[in-house]
Amino acid sequence: MPASAPSTTFTGPPEDSLPDYVCLVCLMLAKAAELAGHAPEWHKLRDDGRDGPVQVYPWRPGKYGEIRPALVEGLSNMLPTDAGLVPLCWDHLASIETQTVPRVPPAGRIPPGLLKGRG
């Protein structure tokens, strides 16, 4: 990478366009999509080796998916486990697997070795 790469900046969504309590994963996915969407342009600028004005990439509403309000603070299986509790929408809240515990079999004859004082 050239030492004098032009600067680029991504504006992100205006604060007043976001829900008060936003899902962190929705926001991260939107940012990833924004960066990926402009990657060919800013990689070209980065690699041309010339200084230039700061390139501003404005946020394009609706282009990067919906940023939903968070319903709860919880765990997401889309984040590292040490991220801890973060604000999440329903879609990005991790689910858990449940398992069925078999019923305890009916009591029958107890083996002698398991009876107190016997065996």
Ligand SMILES: [Zn+2]
């Ligand atoms: Zn979400």
